[in-house]
Amino acid sequence: MGFLSSLSSAASAPDEVRETVDPKHPRDPVLAQMFGDPDGVSVTPQSAMRVTAVYACVSLISETIAALPLHVYKRTVSDKGVTTQAKMTEHPLYSVLHDMPVAGMTSFEWREMQISHTALRGDSYARIILGRDGRVRELPPILPDHIQPFRNAAGQLRYRWWPDGMGPVRILFDDEVLRIPHKMLDGVNSLSPIATHRQTIGTALSAGRFLRSFYQNSAQPKGALTTPEALSPDAVTALRESWNKRHQGPDNAGKIAIFDGGMKWEQIGMSMDDAQYLELQKFSVGDIARIFLVPPHKVGEMGAATFSNIEQQAIEFVVDTILRWVRRIEMRMNSYLLSAADRAAGVFIALDMKGLLRGDAAARSAFYRAMFYIGAMNPNEIRKAEDMNPYEGGEEFYVQGATVPIDSLGMGAPGAGNDGSVEEMIAQAVQKALEAEQTRKMRNE
Incomplete structure (x- = not known):
């Protein structure tokens, strides 16, 4: 109030x-x-x-x-x-x-x-x-x-x-x-x-x-006009008006000042x-x-x-x-x-x-992709982080490769017990790769 x-x-x-x-x-x-x-x-x-x-x-x-x-x-x-x-x-x-x-x-x-x-x-x-x-x-x-x-x-x-x-x-x-x-x-x-x-x-x-x-x-430049002789009040008024008219205001800034009659400029x-x-x-x-x-x-x-x-x-x-x-x-x-x-x-x-x-959308996308491919985040967790509603089946975890559910590889969810089937599949894949490389070398020879 x-x-x-x-x-x-x-x-x-x-x-x-x-x-x-x-x-x-x-x-x-x-x-x-x-x-x-x-x-x-x-x-x-x-x-x-x-x-x-x-x-x-x-x-x-x-x-x-x-x-x-x-x-x-x-x-x-x-x-x-x-x-x-x-x-x-x-x-x-x-x-x-x-x-x-x-x-x-x-x-x-x-x-x-x-x-x-x-x-x-x-x-x-x-x-x-x-x-x-x-x-x-x-x-x-x-x-x-x-x-x-x-x-x-x-x-x-x-x-x-x-x-x-x-x-x-x-x-x-x-x-x-x-x-x-x-x-x-x-x-x-x-x-x-x-x-x-x-x-x-x-x-x-x-x-x-x-x-x-x-x-x-x-008024620019700033300072005082000094003279060895005394000026009458009318002369002071006329001088001040003349000076302000020529130098006061933004349009007159920087104009050259000319002194006569023994006048000097003192910066203040x-x-x-x-x-x-x-x-x-x-x-x-x-x-x-x-x-x-x-x-x-x-x-x-x-x-x-x-x-x-x-x-x-x-x-x-x-x-x-x-x-x-x-x-x-x-x-x-x-x-x-x-x-x-x-x-x-x-x-x-x-x-x-x-x-x-x-x-940064690119950095965020790269982070989600990396977490998704190592099975650390599922699609619904990513959608939740983006303020999106989940969808049915989005709770599955995946690993990079054929991008198949982890359960289908016999590995189970993260932290679950492992029966060794994944290790066997990896060993078989490595063995097949070695055999294929050896066959390629023999053909080249």
Whole structure:
């Protein structure tokens, strides 16, 4: 809830007593603009998005997760102990999550917004609206500024919610809210990445402000005009206007300065090279990328990337960054959107990451082929590793050669007893090969 909104609410309802969000929290843009911060830069989720590295990190994470297929599955186990899973397109929750969680927002847009809220403010919220059948009907989002978690005297998690950001407060139960927190240290409040690292982001904002000032208002070259004689105020004003007109602004940068009347130029201040502005920009990008655990090359900083390791870094992005977000979302959705009966029946919600986790297809194919030909993996184990359902007969193990089932060679499954028939067949094959080679030599002679 905004600072001005809280003042307005207090004036309209003087008898109402309630807690509000911490007025020092940077999520309140009105308060930040009024009082700023100790470093003189207002760092809010809105202002932080003006930093290209922050915008790129938040967009990359939110859009990547929003682009993943979101399905409702059912897991079943056959009489032979084979586990399969199938999409439950007929489940009431499927259309809500896969198509449109709330009127006017597609699943992609809804997830993009929710993840952006979590990445910027530390939390995202959505009300769980049930239909008459007790099933989830829609998930309208709640602005993080309008809701606050707390625990009551009994230790139960509850939420204070201001529907319009300023009116009377409503209390929501834990099972009425789908919350996706970023990082909690006390089990109630989440750490906002922007609030936690506001100094780092503020440095990037200050650098951007300096760059704008440098190009818009700075006269080149920098320094002072000195003269041995005193100038009248009118002469000083005329000289300053003439100098700025000729040298100020990006269009006039680098023009030759001509001095007469004993005037001299004295260099003052630092140049852009001295200030190492470009190095500062690169450092800021890397620092902000570390906040969101995003590889710098994914947001355009290619200093540490090479053609030999760029693919490995892309895989690390999926494993070290996206996978954490996916597990956080899946566990929250499975806990709050599915009924106990659904979970007991093997129903679960999952994001399909097959396309992101594939990595090097050639290396993966070679690995499966090698494991298959030595009898270490059967077809169904390979299909399971690729998130594919097994097929009847896919439990057989094979060895290279005629590619026949191991049982037909008398060897049995891996680890089973061996009656020596395979050794005999190998010995016979070797003997036949030796005899054939000896016959060939005799004919040549």
